[in-house]
Amino acid sequence: AETDWPEDMEVLINEESPEETVVGADSTPVIALSRIPDLGKTEPFEGYVFMEDGSALSPEDYHVTMYLQVSYQNYNAYYVKPSAARPFVTIDEEGYFNLTYTSGGDTDKTDFWLLLFPSDHTGMPSELYGDSDFREVCDSALDCVKVERSDEGSTVTPQRDLPDAGEGAPAISALLPVSASHIAMDVGFYTEEGQQPGDPLSEDQIRMHLDSLKKFSNAVRFYNAGGDISKAYEIADEMGLSVVGTAYLSGNETEDLAELEALIALCNRGLVDVACVGNETLLETEEIKPKLTAKQLIEYIHYVRDRLEDETIPVTTSDSVDVLMSNGTLRKACNLIMPNCYPFWGGADISEAAQGFIDSITSLQAVCGDKQVLVSETGWPTAGGTQGNAAAGEAEAAQYFEEIREWSLSTNTQIFYFASADELWKTNEGTFGTHFGFRTNNFVLKEGYADTTFFKSLDLTGCLHSEVVDEGTEPTCTTTGLTEGSHCRICGEILTKQEEIPALGHDWGEWTVVKEPTSEEDGLERRICRRDASHVETRTLPGTEPVPVIAMTHIPACGERDPFEGCIYMKDGSAFSSDDYHVTLYLQGPYDRWWVKPSAAVTFVTPDENGFFSIPYTSGGDTDKTNFMIFLLPKDHEELTISNVPTSKIEELREKSLDWVNVRRTQEGGISYEPLRRASIESA
Known part of the structure; x- marks a missing residue:
């Protein structure tokens, strides 16, 4: 559904450029928007009300409302904003207003109408259905602006330029307050021998400069926004320094726009307190030609201001007092005024220099109304000869500094002093250019400044140490x-x-076996340091003697007279020597007594060369016995085996034996034994 303009609004079409311009029939105050939130965003609409003919606005006489338009299949509906309960917003003394529109969500809506009414106009309907009802509301409006949003951007009809920034700019004292314990400094980073502007700057060089500077400065001004100097903004923010950021303008449009975009980006990252568009861009001397026209510079100032997310950041330029005094349009475009003032270059005698500076700044303040004047540069060279009646020298520089600083404190006028350190490349300013620093290019505080009241109060001399x-x-x-x-x-x-x-020493854990020793190879154990697991200590576990063991190959069942048979072999698989061992057998008889076999006269048998042995057990009958112990003993076993012994003797013999096997039979023919081992006849 399309919406016509209200009947009493005149639609003018420029034949050469068919853009609609809508003008209120009888209205004088008009609306200009300064911010339109993108689709999906919740920020408010912002703008200004001003008198179209440039006359003074009485903001208390007006207020602003907005209708959100929603198009349905057969009609348009209109909903008042900020809300039905609060249909209007007031205008501040500068004509500024902001108007929220998301009381019902609505971040996806595209069509809005902003209406200006006399402040005594009340009773706005919260909802309107159909274009005719909406026209009646528009009939009573002093001005009407339509906004159409899309993913590609927003269209405003009529499109009006914002009024010039004026008295509403923040007072500089609220941003960069004058301090009794710190001063503001102009900073040039190209201090090393042979270094030129635009050369690479390391982060370490920037930190060295600012870290030593912050001992007496709480605010700094930089002269570029792009390139390596952009790192300085981050470091200054990290150090808690206030920053005046400057876009260097040369007159090369491509380079200038790159600098402006860099400054805008730094501002929108919260790294800039005052945005300065160019430095001495309009200054003209016999040696210096203006880099831009005043019109171009003003357009650049507006270009930056229109793109800042934080509208409380003042946007300005810096130039000589004479340029700013003579250009009221430029002053009006700035949120605050930043003059560079050097009585030295005018050839003033040191006895008159401070007063000459004060007179120049006071005269400029008089034509700036309520706008703050922030002195962006002043200074005195510490060497280089004379300029007219002005003599360079550390004593003169210190005197000039103390006199204008006293005035700065008494009037709360912030002054940026030029410069934080000597820059050796500045030979374009005659014999003086390389000597304007408060410190040498090696960041040593010059003796003349060290002797001033300010630096004495901070007890700063020599190298200020970074x-x-x-x-x-x-x-x-x-x-x-x-x-x-x-x-x-x-x-x-x-x-x-x-x-x-001191070193801590190891905190060792317990020894753990990594490799068991055998009869043929040593073992290994290790321990690990609790402090550092990479510290490991190992030691050898000596190899063991070969261990012989018994494996039974035949066990007769109860009632059978066959002998017990078995095999002796080395547990680790090493060679077996039958000459070293013999085998004996005990069976358990009545009264918990044990009897040796083959007999009391022959108490053991010797394995053959393959380790096999056979022990008869029926010398006394005994085919019905059920519990047997078979022992492997060294041949040189000192204690002879005897018969008819108690169980305690059997336990003792088990402890002394090289190996043993316990065999149990049942009358029903069952057989069990432990430990259970199977001999390999083939390997044996």
């Missing part, structure tokens, strides 16, 4: 450790000495 932590190391079982220390990355001085920590 501390680098020397990480400690933990001691191990075998090596010593070190405590944490630190040194200066600038001069190398040890700031905190590292102390040695």
Whole structure:
């Protein structure tokens, strides 16, 4: 369904450019939108109300409402926003308003109408069905703006430029307050011999510069936004420094836009407190030509401001006092005013320099109304000769600094001092350019500044040290450790000495067998350090003597007279010697007594050369006996086996034997024995 404009709104079509422009028939105040949330976003609509003819606005006389349009199959419906309970939003003293639209969700809706009404207009219907009812509401509006959103962007009809940024810009003291214990500094990073702007900058060089600087500075200004200097913004944020970020503009459109986009990105990451678009871009001297026109510079200022996610970040430029005094349009485009002021370059005698600076800044403040004036550069060279009546020198530089700092504190006017350190490449400024630093290019505080009240109060002299932590190391079982220390990355001085920590020694676990010893090979056991499992100690387990064992090959059943037969062999498979062993057998008789076999006269048998043995057991009958013990003994066994012994003797003999077998029979023919071993006749 299509919606016509209200009948009392005039639709003008430019024949050359068929874009619709809708103008209120009798209205003077109009709406311009500064932010339209993308589809799916919950941010509010934001904008300004201003008088189209440029006259003063009385914000208390107006308020703004919005209708969300939803198209159904046969009609359009309109729903008031922010909500039915709160159909209007007021306008602040700068004409600004923001209007939420998501009280019912609605982030996917595409069509909106913003209406401007007198503040005494009330009774807005919360819902309207059909275009005719909506036209009646529009009839009473002073202005009407339609927004159509899509995935590709938003269309606003009529499209109006925003009013110039004015008195509503934040006061600079709220962003970069003047401090009694810190000063603001202009920072150039190209301090090393032979280094030029645009050369590679290491993170270590940036940290060295800022880490020593933060001892007396809480706010810094950088002169580029792109390239390696972008790392400085992250490091400054990490160190808690406020930052004035600058997009360097050269007049090359491609390079300038890249710098602007880099500055915008840094601002939208929360790394910039004040966005400065260009430095001395309009300055013109005999040696210097303007890089841009005022119109181009103003367009760039608006370009940046329109793309910032945080509209409280002031957007400005920095230039000479004369340029800013003579260009009211430029001042109006800026949220705050940033002059560069150097009485030295004007040839002022040191006795008059500070007052000349104060007079220049005061005159500029007078034409800036309520806008804050932040001095973006001033300084005095510490060497290089004379410029008119101005003499360079450390004493003069210190005097100039102390006098204007006293004024800065008394008037709460923030001043950025040029510069944090000497930059050796600045030979384009005659004999003076390389001497504007408060510190040498090696970051040593110059004696003239060290003798000022400010630096004396901080007890700062010489190298201000950029501390680098020397990480400690933990001691191990075998090596010593070190405590944490630190040194200066600038001069190398040890700031905190590292102390040695003694080695801990091993904390061994229990020995565990890795390989059992045999009669033919030693074994191995190891233990592991509880502190470090890679520390392992091993030792040898001596090889064992060969172990002979008994395996039964034939056991007669109860009532049978066959002998007991078996085989002796070495458990580890080594060679067997029959000359070393003999075998005896005991059977259990009445009264828990045990009788030796083959007989009391012949108490053992000797295995043959293959280890086989045979023991008769029926010398006294005994075919009905059920419990037998067969023992393997060394031939040199000192104690002779005897007959008719108690069970205790059998237990003793079992302990002394090389091996034993216990055989049990039942009258029903059952046979069992332990330990159960099977002899291999073939291997034997």
